[in-house]
Amino acid sequence: MKRTGKPLLDTLNGTVPDRPPVWFMRQAGRYLPEYRALRSQAGSFMDLCLDPVRAAEVTLQPIRRYAMDGAILFSDILIVPHGLGIAVAFRQGEGPVLTPTGPDDPLPEFAAGRFSARIAPILETVRRVKAALPPAVTLIGFAGAPWTVATYMVEGGSSRDFARTKDWAFRAPERFDRLIDRLVDATIHYLRAQADAGAEALQIFDSWAGALPPDAFERWSTAPTARIVTAIRDSHPDVPVIGFPRGAGASIPSYASGSGVDAVGLDTAVPLEWARSAMPDVCLQGNLDPRWLVAGGSGLDAQVRRIRSAMAGHPFVFNLGHGIVPETPPEHVARAVAVLRGEA
Amino acid sequence: MKRTGKPLLDTLNGTVPDRPPVWFMRQAGRYLPEYRALRSQAGSFMDLCLDPVRAAEVTLQPIRRYAMDGAILFSDILIVPHGLGIAVAFRQGEGPVLTPTGPDDPLPEFAAGRFSARIAPILETVRRVKAALPPAVTLIGFAGAPWTVATYMVEGGSSRDFARTKDWAFRAPERFDRLIDRLVDATIHYLRAQADAGAEALQIFDSWAGALPPDAFERWSTAPTARIVTAIRDSHPDVPVIGFPRGAGASIPSYASGSGVDAVGLDTAVPLEWARSAMPDVCLQGNLDPRWLVAGGSGLDAQVRRIRSAMAGHPFVFNLGHGIVPETPPEHVARAVAVLRGEA
Numbered sequence: 001m002k003r004t005g006k007p008l009l010d011t012l013n014g015t016v017p018d019r020p021p022v023w024f025m026r027q028a029g030r031y032l033p034e035y036r037a038l039r040s041q042a043g044s045f046m047d048l049c050l051d052p053v054r055a056a057e058v059t060l061q062p063i064r065r066y067a068m069d070g071a072i073l074f075s076d077i078l079i080v081p082h083g084l085g086i087a088v089a090f091r092q093g094e095g096p097v098l099t100p101t102g103p104d105d106p107l108p109e110f111a112a113g114r115f116s117a118r119i120a121p122i123l124e125t126v127r128r129v130k131a132a133l134p135p136a137v138t139l140i141g142f143a144g145a146p147w148t149v150a151t152y153m154v155e156g157g158s159s160r161d162f163a164r165t166k167d168w169a170f171r172a173p174e175r176f177d178r179l180i181d182r183l184v185d186a187t188i189h190y191l192r193a194q195a196d197a198g199a200e201a202l203q204i205f206d207s208w209a210g211a212l213p214p215d216a217f218e219r220w221s222t223a224p225t226a227r228i229v230t231a232i233r234d235s236h237p238d239v240p241v242i243g244f245p246r247g248a249g250a251s252i253p254s255y256a257s258g259s260g261v262d263a264v265g266l267d268t269a270v271p272l273e274w275a276r277s278a279m280p281d282v283c284l285q286g287n288l289d290p291r292w293l294v295a296g297g298s299g300l301d302a303q304v305r306r307i308r309s310a311m312a313g314h315p316f317v318f319n320l321g322h323g324i325v326p327e328t329p330p331e332h333v334a335r336a337v338a339v340l341r342g343e344a
Numbered sequence: 345m346k347r348t349g350k351p352l353l354d355t356l357n358g359t360v361p362d363r364p365p366v367w368f369m370r371q372a373g374r375y376l377p378e379y380r381a382l383r384s385q386a387g388s389f390m391d392l393c394l395d396p397v398r399a400a401e402v403t404l405q406p407i408r409r410y411a412m413d414g415a416i417l418f419s420d421i422l423i424v425p426h427g428l429g430i431a432v433a434f435r436q437g438e439g440p441v442l443t444p445t446g447p448d449d450p451l452p453e454f455a456a457g458r459f460s461a462r463i464a465p466i467l468e469t470v471r472r473v474k475a476a477l478p479p480a481v482t483l484i485g486f487a488g489a490p491w492t493v494a495t496y497m498v499e500g501g502s503s504r505d506f507a508r509t510k511d512w513a514f515r516a517p518e519r520f521d522r523l524i525d526r527l528v529d530a531t532i533h534y535l536r537a538q539a540d541a542g543a544e545a546l547q548i549f550d551s552w553a554g555a556l557p558p559d560a561f562e563r564w565s566t567a568p569t570a571r572i573v574t575a576i577r578d579s580h581p582d583v584p585v586i587g588f589p590r591g592a593g594a595s596i597p598s599y600a601s602g603s604g605v606d607a608v609g610l611d612t613a614v615p616l617e618w619a620r621s622a623m624p625d626v627c628l629q630g631n632l633d634p635r636w637l638v639a640g641g642s643g644l645d646a647q648v649r650r651i652r653s654a655m656a657g658h659p660f661v662f663n664l665g666h667g668i669v670p671e672t673p674p675e676h677v678a679r680a681v682a683v684l685r686g687e688a
Contacts, residue, residue: 161635163635166639167635167639170635170638170639211612211613213631213633214614214616215650217613247554247591247593247613249592249596249613250593250594250622251615251618252593268556268557269555269557269561269593269594269595270558270593271558271594271595272558274595278594289557291510291511291514294507297515325505325507327507
């Protein structure tokens with residue numbers, strides 16, 4: 001494969017790195033004082049996502065602070081519903097709020113022109129970040145996976161049990177297929193647009209994959225992801241795709257082979273030795289528990305070294321198994337990166 | 345091994361059944377009208393758990409309705425903290441509420457005499473159920489696993505992220521070991537007392553096992569469970585122990601071998617083909633998604649047949665991958681049992 005000189009991108013393409021490249025899910029966010037300062041000037045969270053100047057600045061903050069190998073676009077997994085014309089609000093302490101949709105409601109319409117207009121600010125953010133990034137840093141775009149995005153649309157927000165979504169999927173699976181189909185179409189369009197705007201790798205977040213039994217996981221997570229990966233590979237063969245099927249446990253290897261993703265993000269519960277043995281040919285990414293970044297101390301150092309050592313010799317990207325939490329001291333993030341790089 | 349004539353007990357002991365015995369987690373509960381009628385006469389949920397006459401009646405309700413192969417004691421996983429003298433309240437729609445404890449607080453004291461006095465009503469329930477059960481039905485006692493019980497004690501109730509518990513465990517692991525040790529001691533005492541009172545099998549619910557990274561899972565779930573299993577085997581060699589490490593994914597086989605449980609409960613996300621291949625010598629139990637009991641219809645029938653067929657030839661107990669939810673139509677439960685038994 002062709003080397004790019006970008007450690008993260010090369011690793012996602014299957015190169016075994018001398019030391020693992022690193023980025024952290026939610027590396028741009030509330031735990032950073034410079035984020036909170038900027039956040040207080042913006043309106044709603046959605047306003048911030050759709051403000052290219054501020055969203056680009058937020059994306060770059062952790063790159064300046066930690067020299068991460070990857071910059072992940074500051075945005076949200078609910079941009080696809082937004083692009084489909086669905087109102088998405090974020091209320092303080094409540095998470096996202098949408099009008100719930102069900103099997104008897106009209107399906108959302110994917111109209112490329114209108115969708116493009118609504119996501120245009122996100123693409124402007126991508127271009128601004130790309131222009132500002134140091135050349136060795138890989139710009140990562142992303143989208144929510146269709147299943148995960150569907151749960152928010154059907155539940156009207158976050159959920160503990162996904163009751164409405166599963167009831168729809170189990171009772172009217174063909175109709176649910178059609179909702180997923182629309183989301184696949186929109187997600188392909190959205191990820192391709194991010195790649196056109198300068199994203200060099202793409203991550204698909206299936207945050208609620210673990211809620212699905214194996215047959216449903218295959219149908220509504222692995223298979224739709226495969227269609228997205230095939231489409232991206234067709235239009236953007238140099239842009240690797242990272243799939244993150246959180247909570248999928250023993251189904252992760254079949255997700256990896258079935259979806260064809262270039263790299264698999266591992267959640268905190270996944271044993272690394274098992275993962276590398278079950279997926280010898282796939283780049284892996286993960287999986288420090290973000291609570292270790294809160295705890296800090298010698299325990300954090302030991303965990304970073306354990307993960308690095310467990311994955312030595314494998315194409316591996318150091319990351320968390322879940323996003324950084326707001327109460328994380330930024331100096332613990334710096335420490336983890338320094339230990340990983342052998343600088344501490 | 346010795347046959348008992350009780351299909352569930354024989355299967356838990358490793359016999360391959362002609363057709364899988366069946367019981368469902370939360371088979372006694374809010375979805376049953378006869379439960380709701382009785383519940384409305386009792387005071388708090390905890391009052392009901394500590395009322396031997398009513399708790400025995402509730403335990404027996406699903407046996408009468410469905411002729412389940414197992415009767416699980418109607419009780420709660422927070423009886424161990426109750427036995428330790430900790431106030432446990434259940435507030436409507438909120439789940440359990442306890443005074444949170446942390447690393448700087450005194451550890452709970454396990455005093456066998458006081459503990460026995462506080463759990464005495466539960467044991468009376470066990471005796472009453474045992475006396476009333478048809479001879480072919482196996483009486484299952486249970487407890488929460490130390491890790492899962494600890495999360496409620498440290499968080500003061502339910503949690504999404506287990507932030508306080510993990511912060512304690514990661515920052516002061518030796519002190520957290522001591523909390524787990526106390527819970528192991530109390531759990532051994534409690535489960536032995538249930539077996540003495542007539543429980544013929546015991547399940548250890550580690551509902552939040554999936555929140556732990558693999559090394560922490562080994563230390564605070566598998567190893568403490570192994571101590572409990574060893575103690576039960578020593579005092580009650582004929583009482584099989586079922587471990588249910590919910591969400592543990594690819595770590596389940598190491599939990600099975602490391603803890604020495606007789607049977608492993610599988611959550612909804614576990615692929616059965618993988619589980620039987622990875623744990624060829626262990627009785628397995630699971631793992632229908634309880635939302636299928638809400639959905640019903642031909643989909644439910646197909647799922648029951650799929651699971652039965654996937655586990656044919658293995659020691660297997662048909663169950664859910666999580667508890668029955670309140671909105672379940674009781675006739676769907678009857679249908680699932682009939683399909684499993686080839687009566688529909």
